[in-house]
Amino acid sequence: MIKLGSQLLQRSEEHRSAVRQLTPLFEASQRARPVFLLGAGASYRSGVPLADDAVKRIAKEVYAKRNLGTSSTARVMPGDIARFLGEQSWFINEPGKLGDNFPLAVRHLLVPREYRREFFRRELRPFNGTSEGYHALARLAQRGLSRVALTTNFDGCIVEALSALAPHVPRPIEINQTPDDHVSFSVYGHEPMVVYLHGAIDSYTDLNTSEETERLPPGLVEMLKQMLTASPLVVVGYRGGEPSIMSGLFKALTQSTLSFKCGVYWCDLGRAPLHERVQALHEAIGGNFFNLTIDGFDELLLDLDEALRDQDVYRPSVRAEQVNPIETSRSLVLGDLDHDLILAKLGEYCDKVLRPRVDRTRMWGLLGELGLVATDASGELRPTPEAVILFGKDVHSLFPQACVEFTQGGKKRKLIKGNLIQQFTELRELLDSADVNPQLRVKTSSSSKKQQAYHSRSITEMIVNMLVHRDYSAAEQSRIDVEEGSRIRFANPGGLPASVLKRLTPGADGEFAPVRSVTDIRNYSIADVFYGVGPMDKRGSGLCDAKELMLEHGGTARYLVEAGNTHFVAELIQARQQAPGSSETALALHPFGVYMTNHLRFEVMPGAITTIDQQNVPRINVPSGADLLGQATPDNAHVLIRQRDRAVSFCKPAALGARSGTYKLADVDHFASQPGGHTTVSHLLREHFVRYLRTFQGDGLYVEGGGHRAYFVKLSDDPVKIKYDAPKRSGVEREMVKRRESKKDVFHENEGFAFDVIRFQGDWAVQIKPFYMFTEADGRTPLPPYRRTKLSTSRMRFDRNQAVVSDLGFWSRYLARGAATVQLCPTGDYDLLMAGAFHEIEIFDPNEEAGQ
Structure with missing residues (x-):
């Protein structure tokens, strides 16, 4: 059943009709996944110019350099641009065809080629940030409803929107940046794929002149043939002016795809007649061509995302060979998992990453996508060691190393066991208790106040870092040592990954300063679940955040590797209790606290x-x-x-x-x-x-x-x-x-x-x-x-x-x-x-x- 959101009521009737017609194509029950073809109109609200505006920008800059002897375009008036273009022998001076001059302007004005690349990188990029339509497109890809986008642009909007969903979406495969990347093309793959029909600027493969856009790169059309034979093609924000697309792709594939038997859905604003090349396509494929009027790219994608909010297609995970595999004493079975816990936590995960909630039947598909279950050689579904460590019922008997030893003042030893969800809850309650994290009276700039010795958020970051990034193949347990009135020390087997160690360059004593975004995830599936259920921040910011919060709290944090990078150690050093007359202060710049309610959700x-x-x-x-x-x-x-x-x-x-x-x-x-x-x-x-x-x-x-x-x-x-x-x-x-x-x-x-x-x-x-x-x-x-x-x-x-x-x-x-x-x-x-x-x-x- 098609579900239409309240925002759709604000759209035109033609737009609502287009959404109703397109939505069934994307439903999870469909065997073939629709393919998008996006043109410059899709990126307009992101600040990327359309073809008409791009021609004016090119002419404006070149006029300033040639006629005014300056790179500044402040003195160039619209009349100057019109006269300058009218003087060019190649200029098509016909009403409504300014955009057709784009490849000609590139060929004749943006020379030499290096200047062309510099101009495009500066002018044809998303000045306004990636628009909501691209984020909606990324969410459709995340749910597996449409994984391939063909684009005539090279603005990066699609990749940026997909990257914003990392790590819950695999890194997209980018095709036709260079001829060598054609080998990555796969009709049957599951990762998001972006195909640059006109190439990419950074690799000197941008195709924009009239000769360059007469045809697509050799082999690309043949690669797309099988996909476009089996899948509907939804065209949005594309005017249909380039011969390379209209002849080199559509006309070239009309016969081999049985006139695009799954349909070409051409979406435009309905403000002008279709381009003559689009009309020719309509005549060639007949009833397989659908002209849909929409209110805009963003509006269409947002409405499709809303209408399909309960639809999800789970892609199987491709598990990379682990450098240090986690060994088990016996084969793992689904009975080793706490199914109720999985269902509850995957519900939180889906809410966080904006995916439909799973039920007890569909949760195995999502676990497979997350790399937590896999089918063995006999066809039986089995959990991975990471799945049992995360959600297991009797983790300690299977993985005795997967626990945390806690001591306070060198004694009061306690072993924190169970799965990682249980360990996280127990450790946070333990470390935030009054005798571990006591209230101190701290002097501020104008008075004194009470605050805990350690910032609660810093403690949470350290717990998550310990559970997510430790080396579970090592036989050693993790350790937390509390030195009363001084510090909390977290020690983990498994040092920094080699790629991170190289960039952070620890000193002679092993100490290093964390850098945002410098990270390499050791246990990807575990990390993804912890991202999804909330307690873990993205992109390696946890250590930086913990230290900044402790500094604002009056203390600090220290990080080091030990024993030749076989261990990682983090220390939270508490805020000092201020003596009367002391000039040192501990300022609370982040006045937020974590409070326990009396609600069992x-x-x-x-x-x-x-x-x-x-x-x-x-x-x-x-x-x-x-x-x-x-x-x-x-x-x-x-x-x-x-x-x-x-x-x-x-x-x-x-x-x-x-x-x-x-x-x-x-x-x-x-x-x-x-x-x-x-x-x-x-x-x-x-x-x-x-x-x-x-x-x-x-x-x-x-x-x-x-x-x-x-x-x-x-x-x-x-x-x-x-x-x-x-x-x-x-x-x-x-x-x-x-x-x-x-x-x-x-x-x-x-x-x-x-x-x-x-x-x-x-x-x-x-x-x-x-x-x-x-x-x-x-x-x-x-x-x-x-x-x-x-x-x-x-x-x-x-x-x-x-x-x-x-x-x-x-x-x-x-x-x-x-x-x-x-x-x-x-x-x-x-x-x-x-x-x-x-x-x-x-x-x-x-x-x-x-x-x-």
């Missing part, structure tokens, strides 16, 4: 919601207030909620046994936007969470009948204790029901939390608010409300910010059972994945900016 949601007529749903009463269909047990029954005249569920109608005509399906977001829809979706999500909470009843967790609070109760005379892994210690015991005594009686303080499902920053989330329930001597029966209120007020006086953060940390670990994601669908009919850790946000802190 739903990372993957069902796409559709089913409503069924009430009379067609069997009624089964259960204590939760939700209905269970099928077998009425918490483990294998569907969840739905009843309303006055309908029942609502995420299940597909067939799973509910609904008959045709008794149900409706709706997109969840659309349903939530309708009157009463938000409350219904919130209620349905909450019922899933309540169902999940009941799996903890063996621990003594009790959910109140209303489904908004849960707290621990005593099940026996034994203490109610929960074991969990804290950031710095494993197997910590926490007593959840504590015995208290007053002068009159014995009562208990029961830990619990209130909860609800809300919309937070555009996502659905479970909001958790820890509280205390006070119960009788039995540890189960609540005290009277007035007494509970009094005790709660008294108890909250002892809670401080750090205690609240600690409580939230406990609840997230407990409720997620240590996992990164939690599956809340009890039957497996759909995916409803909740994050296993509270959501973090980066927000502006005006108090920090003001030095308060």
Whole structure:
């Protein structure tokens, strides 16, 4: 189904019709991918002149040099240009044909050839930056919907737009810059390809004079024949004036392509008749020629990108032979991966890189594109070692080296294990804890303020650098050593890549200064995922950012290689606490902080919601207030909620046994936007969470009948204790029901939390608010409300910010059972994945900016 965005309503009817006609050509179900042919009109808004304007610019500059004896064109008037051109014997002085003089002006005026190249590099480049249309074209290429662009230009707009999506898009293959690069041409490849029909300036292959543009380079037409026989050709921003394209390409291929049997879709502004050569093409191929009127190149590409936003074609990754392959003790299988975690994180990845979200079936295609799964010789799909390190369920048994040893003050050793997603979460919480990153009082230029010893963003950059760039083929573990009051030292096996080492030239002690964009990615697939899910910056800027942030924070960062470049070491040196009268200051120039919220986000949601007529749903009463269909047990029954005249569920109608005509399906977001829809979706999500909470009843967790609070109760005379892994210690015991005594009686303080499902920053989330329930001597029966209120007020006086953060940390670990994601669908009919850790946000802190 074609989806047309709201921006399309602002376009002309002819343009909307063109979008409707072109969109099906690009859908993922099509076997052949459309090819674009772009002319100068596509680059006009990027500041690249059209043929008419280019002729005037050439004449203006040459007139100034020849007639005024200067390179300045300030004194050249339009009348001077008109007279100068009219005096040339080669000039075609006919209305509407100024652009036809472009190859003639190049031949006769831009001489010698080196001057021509210098002029084009200066004048025919995107002065305004790459336009939005090219970025939309790059997104289509990223999703595999169109990978080849033929261009008569040499302005670089296409390549710049594709480069802006790196590393999520492979470097484009550029054809016809030199004759030697023709060997890179492939009809069946998957990388983006740019074919310069008129060559490239930098390689002295630009073809612009009339003789040069009479024909295309030898062999290029033959290479394009197979592609243009099997693929539709969409022409945008091209006037059709060059004989090389209209005769040398179109006319030459008319017979061999069966008159371009897949169609030529000629898009123009409709402001003037088609060029005579285009009309001749129309007559030659007949019904395979489609003349479409559009509002502009940018408008067309943006609208196609929007209409095709849910379409994606996954290209298989070509894994380069690794210099140091990661060895395993046995063959890896898909069962080694945490499929729920993959689905959740690929959802974040797709959101970040503007690709359609994948479901449980399509995620293997994206993993293949990312180089994380591959088919073996027997045809079986298997994960790569990087996939298991990233998303594995039992990483330590397969790759014991893929962990981080943490020490503080030379002791308190802890091994951070699990997959990299888990390691990242645990390390960031550990290194941002109060005893590792304490609050200091630092003197500013006008007062003093409190700030953490290390900038949180610098810590994040160091963690990501450690996890992404280490050498996982080495048997050695990574190490983090905290020297209290001084520094945090990160040591990684695997030094700098040789190409980076050569450019950074470390000193005799191994220390070096990082340089932006000087990078070489060791673990490309791992890096790409970390780019996509957010914590990693692009193009090697992480080390530079970390040092700049620490300097602004009052400290610094230091980087070095050790033992002949076998190890990489980074040190964050903390801000110094200022003594009274000191003149040194630590200024907070970036007043942003990372804060943990009390929201467990739903990372993957069902796409559709089913409503069924009430009379067609069997009624089964259960204590939760939700209905269970099928077998009425918490483990294998569907969840739905009843309303006055309908029942609502995420299940597909067939799973509910609904008959045709008794149900409706709706997109969840659309349903939530309708009157009463938000409350219904919130209620349905909450019922899933309540169902999940009941799996903890063996621990003594009790959910109140209303489904908004849960707290621990005593099940026996034994203490109610929960074991969990804290950031710095494993197997910590926490007593959840504590015995208290007053002068009159014995009562208990029961830990619990209130909860609800809300919309937070555009996502659905479970909001958790820890509280205390006070119960009788039995540890189960609540005290009277007035007494509970009094005790709660008294108890909250002892809670401080750090205690609240600690409580939230406990609840997230407990409720997620240590996992990164939690599956809340009890039957497996759909995916409803909740994050296993509270959501973090980066927000502006005006108090920090003001030095308060």
